[in-house]
Amino acid sequence: MGFRLSPEAREAGHRLHAHDTLGSTNTEALAQAQAGEAGPLWIAAHRQSEGRGRRGAAWVSPEGNLAASLLWPVAGIAPEQVATLGFVAGLAMANALDDVAASHASEGTFRLKWPNDVLANGEKLAGILLEAAGKRAVVVGFGVNVLAAPDGLPYAATSLASLGFDADAADLLAALSRRFVEAARIWNKGHGFSSVRQRWLQRAAGIGAPVTVRLPDRTLHGLHDGIDEGGRLIVLAPDGQTHTVTAGEVHFGSAATAA
Structure with missing residues (x-):
């Protein structure tokens, strides 16, 4: 099934550019911003050959995993509030994973690791990367191990498939787009971060440890x-x-x- 946005995301003005192959969805979103696009615009690819994570680390994304980026407008929002978008994205991602795994996921399966990772059973399942796109927009990149987790990493990683969840990247993107609309409304251009923070803490990994x-x-x-x-x-x-x-x-x- 092809990539699609949820009805809620489309009603909120989100658009989608779907690709078969890209070097990096974040790079494509940055290029769109340079061309004058401010979003909200989703970029998704079935295959990503040059994905990257935090601090320039490579992010491996074979076909079947989710590689998607959201170009999000931030004109007029203070930089310190823009920085909290990562928690909006993490909350949306964890809730979307709940949605696609609802039939057999137990409560607390997906946990949030500061600042921008999603864990399952203590192993990395998804990563989020924020990159500035000038003063008008930010790129929020999402990488999720849906069918496979890469080998040879310096940390433990897992995938939805290895956890026994029958999900695909297209369904996950649809759920993510809906959940991002929901979380962004709570965030309210940074004014509602206190509410996002409380929700994030309820899903946080390692509190007190x-x-x-x-x-x-x-x-x-x-x-x-x-x-x-x-x-x-x-x-x-x-x-x-x-x-x-x-x-x-x-x-x-x-x-x-x-x-």
Whole structure:
């Protein structure tokens, strides 16, 4: 079945450009922005050959997995509020995964890892990448392991198929487009981030558990104490001090104690 948007997304003015093959859906969305497009515009591809994740890491996306990007208008929204779109995207993604796996997914199957990952059984299932597209728009990229998870990664990864869920990328995109409309309305150009934050925390992985955050100049160890009103990770250190993190490489649980 071909890619499609939900009726709710179409009614909200979302459009879709579907491709057989692209180097990167994020790159195509950025090119659309450079040409004057502001969105909301979805770019989806059945095959992606040059996908990328955070910090320039490669994102492998064979046919059958979901590679999609949303060009989202942000004119007039403060940069600190734009930065919280990643939590909108994560919440929408987790809810969409619930939808496509509703027949046999247990509550809490899909959890959110700060800042922009979705986990299943502690293994990475999906990643989200935000990239600025000038002052008028942001690209929100989604990569989901639907049929297969890549090998040789420095972290554990899984796929919907290996978890026993019968889902396809087209159905997932339709669900995601609907759930993004829902989450974006709650977010309300950043004014409703407090409500998004509460919903995100209800699905967060690792709250209260050991966490290690690798920063450019140091490594923080402590307990995951949620996120603050700006979306920053809160780490409670062993000495009782509280640290907030804007960006860093995060490890939970046994991976945290080994990091």
